Amino acid sequence: MGKRNKMSQELQTxxxxxxxxxxxxxxxxxxEGVTPYVDKAKGGYLWDVDGNKYIDYRLAFGPIILGHAYxxxxxxxxxxxxxxxxxxxxxxxxxxVAEKIVQLCPAVDMVRFACxxxxxxxxxxxxxxxxxxxxxxxxxEGMYHGFQDYTLFSTYAPAEAYGNxxxxxxxxASSGIPKALQNLIVTLPxxxxxxxxxxxxxxxxQVAAVITEPCMGNCGAVEPVEGFLxxxxxxxxxxxxxxxxxxxKTGFRIARGGAQEYYHLKPDLATFAKxxxxxxxxxxxxxxxxVMSIIGxxxxxxxxxxxxxxxxxxxxxxxxxxxxxxxxxxxxxRGMRLMEGIKDIFTKADIPVHMNGYPAMFSFAVGPVxxxxxxxxxxxxxxxxxxxxxxxxxxxxxxxxxxREPWFLCYSHSDxxxxxxxxVMSDVIKKVKR
Ligand SMILES: Cc1ncc(COP(=O)(O)O)c(C=O)c1O
Numbered sequence: 001m002g003k004r005n006k007m008s009q010e011l012q013t014x015x016x017x018x019x020x021x022x023x024x025x026x027x028x029x030x031x032e033g034v035t036p037y038v039d040k041a042k043g044g045y046l047w048d049v050d051g052n053k054y055i056d057y058r059l060a061f062g063p064i065i066l067g068h069a070y071x072x073x074x075x076x077x078x079x080x081x082x083x084x085x086x087x088x089x090x091x092x093x094x095x096x097v098a099e100k101i102v103q104l105c106p107a108v109d110m111v112r113f114a115c116x117x118x119x120x121x122x123x124x125x126x127x128x129x130x131x132x133x134x135x136x137x138x139x140x141e142g143m144y145h146g147f148q149d150y151t152l153f154s155t156y157a158p159a160e161a162y163g164n165x166x167x168x169x170x171x172x173a174s175s176g177i178p179k180a181l182q183n184l185i186v187t188l189p190x191x192x193x194x195x196x197x198x199x200x201x202x203x204x205x206q207v208a209a210v211i212t213e214p215c216m217g218n219c220g221a222v223e224p225v226e227g228f229l230x231x232x233x234x235x236x237x238x239x240x241x242x243x244x245x246x247x248x249k250t251g252f253r254i255a256r257g258g259a260q261e262y263y264h265l266k267p268d269l270a271t272f273a274k275x276x277x278x279x280x281x282x283x284x285x286x287x288x289x290x291v292m293s294i295i296g297x298x299x300x301x302x303x304x305x306x307x308x309x310x311x312x313x314x315x316x317x318x319x320x321x322x323x324x325x326x327x328x329x330x331x332x333x334r335g336m337r338l339m340e341g342i343k344d345i346f347t348k349a350d351i352p353v354h355m356n357g358y359p360a361m362f363s364f365a366v367g368p369v370x371x372x373x374x375x376x377x378x379x380x381x382x383x384x385x386x387x388x389x390x391x392x393x394x395x396x397x398x399x400x401x402x403x404r405e406p407w408f409l410c411y412s413h414s415d416x417x418x419x420x421x422x423x424v425m426s427d428v429i430k431k432v433k434r
Contacts, residue, residue, distance in 0.1 A: 004394075007049040011037040027061070030401055041068035043412035046398065054398035055417050059408040061400070062217075062249050062361065065275035065331075066321055067412025073278045073317040080313035086305065093316055094307050100319040101276075101284060104252065107245075107260045107267050111286030112295060113306045117248035117273035118146025120283040121211065123301050124269045125150050128209035128242035130299040131291050136203060138210040138241075140190040141168065142219035142374025142404075145211055145246050145271075149177045154187035155218070156404075159378035165189055189373040190216060191225045196235060204239035209269075214259030217249035219374045220365055221357025221406040229263050242268045242291065248283070249406075252276055252319065254358040256328050262358075278318040282311030327411045328360070334418050335359025335409045341422040349429050354380075363406045366434075384434050391428040397421050 012035050015022030021029040029035055036048045044067055046056040056068070066073060080093065098111045114120045125148075129135055137150060141162050145151040153170040154162055163169035170187040186203070188195055190212070200207070210232050216222035229245075236243035245267035251258035252275040260270060268291050273283035286292060295301050305311075321327055336359040346353035346366070354370040356363050365371050365380035385403040392399065397420070399407040 004052060005034070005036065005048070005050055008035065008037045009033055011049060027402070027405075043067040043069075044410055044414070044417055052396070054393070054396050055413070055421055057397070057399040057407040057409070057421075058405070059410055060279055061274070061405065062253070062408045063274040063277065063279045064408070064410050065253055066278045066318060066327065067410050068279070070278055070412070072321060073280075073314050076317040077280065077310055077313045081309050083309075085309045086307075088304070090307065091309075091312070093309075094312050097282075097312055097315045097319065098284075100316070100323065101272070101286060104319065104323065105257045105260055105270065105272075105286070107265065107270060107288070108286040109289040110292035111284050112292070112301055113312070114273075114283040114285065114303055115281045115305045115308065115311065116146065116283050117246075117271065118148050119303065120248065120271035120273055120285040121145040121151065121244070121246055122148040124244050124271050124285040125209060125211065126301070127285075127291060127295060127299060128244060128269060131242055131294055132208045132240060134206055134208040134241070135184050136186060136206045137184060137208055138186045138188060138196075138199065140212055140216075140373075141187050142190065142216055142222075142377065143211075143213050143246075144218035145213075146248070149181055151185065151211060152177055153182070153185050159375040162187070162189075162375065165192070165375065166195065189375060190222065191228050191372040193228065193231055196231065200235045200239055204235070204241070207236075207239060207241040209242040209244050210236055211244040211246055213246045213248075214250050214254075214263065214265075215357055216374065216377070217361065217406060219404050220371065220377050220380070221361060221363040222365075222371050222373065222377055223356055224263075225372055229259075229265055233265060233267065236268070244268070245270045247271060248273045249361060250358075252322055253328075253331075253360045253408075256322055276318065277311050277314035280311045280314030281305070281308060282315045321411075331409050331411055331413075332359045334413055334415065335362065337415075338362075338407075338409070338418050338421060341418070342425055345422065345426050345429050351429070351434060357406055360409050361406045363403070365403075381434070384432070387432050388425075388428055391432055392421075392424055395424045395428065397424045 141154040152173045155173040157171040247258045251272040255262040269287035271285045367380040371377035
């Protein structure tokens with residue numbers, strides 16, 4: 001990197017004095033001397049503090065669905081916050097945003113707001129436990145549901161640590177998670193019908209909820225195999241457990257109504273954040289009236305900033321764009337061209353590649369096997385992926401360096417951005433040794 005990131009390096013040295021790792025989320029630390037610091041972003045582009053410009057496919061880990069600093073959203077937010085930003089009282093705009101979510105998402109009858117995806121999943125799990133009177137939660141290895149302690153197990157550990165596939169071990173992703181919580185979580189390999197079935201047969205009537213991302217949005221965008229999400233749904237129905245679909249990444253992105261529309265699902269609860277507000281802080285969880293309406297009847301849920309006006313106004317404007325303009329269709333068209341283009345480049349170079357995910361949110365795994373869970377995915381050529389992406393970034397195309405994080409597209413990415421990205425990728429594949 002050298003001169004190219006002189007200012008970033010200086011900021012990192014300064015930041016490390018007052019902020020652990022010099023960043024406010026562990027995921028933003030790429031290493032000493034190589035972590036970029038940002039100046040600004042507009043549309044589909046981002047500029048670091050050294051003035052390097054990138055086509056941005058990180059998009060803040062997914063929230064930017066329209067584009068950075070998107071006028072239609074920002075102008076509406078400015079207008080609304082002129083009237084005050086927080087009231088501990090409910091405004092009509094909040095009701096309108098809730099109505100939009102209900103209109104867009106086929107499985108949502110009622111909704112409550114929060115500020116982050118972490119809070120949304122935490123609240124949903126409490127509601128599920130209260131609704132069922134049970135405590136155990138099933139989650140899938142390699143999935144991430146935010147930084148709350150309940151589900152931060154078998155998320156980033158090397159797959160070898162997960163134990164035997166028939167008897168997986170929940171591995172806490174951090175020190176500081178109470179040991180007692182390990183007794184309340186069951187971690188299973190994604191896409192494995194037999195093991196999920198066996199688990200329900202053994203402990204089904206103790207299960208409060210199964211929480212799942214629709215695809216492995218934090219593990220290379222590995223997709224569900226046909227029928228697996230429906231299988232989770234039917235097992236939950238059979239045993240009276242709550243099916244929580246974590247749509248923090250997929251919501252308002254892979255389809256207008258997210259994965260529940262895309263896969264025709266009826267989860268009992270779903271969680272949203274990210275694309276709901278084009279980068280402003282709003283999150284939500286919602287679902288069936290029967291489940292949601294226990295809130296306030298012996299079930300606590302709240303938060304000072306849950307209806308922060310910036311987030312609410314941004315969600316209103318963003319969802320309005322998604323409802324009334326061909327946002328999702330355009331992203332799909334361009335994303336599809338990018339996915340096909342990347343596949344073609346690898347195929348021509350005789351390198352085995354598997355494209356995973358959706359045009360709005362995808363990744364690729366290099367290697368002979370198409371991954372269906374985090375154990376398979378772990379066997380893909382991650383070092384090679386890292387080297388490819390490192391070179392792409394040096395050449396102005398910026399997906400996340402971490403192979404687990406998908407590429408995200410937004411409405412502001414143009415056809416010429418896709419062409420430029422494919423040119424860079426084609427060059428990089430010729431130069432980077434496998
Ligand atoms: C599927 C999923 N759930 C929950 C979260 C947590 O969201 P937040 O970072 O807003 O707390 C994330 C974040 O990436 C996520 O991908």
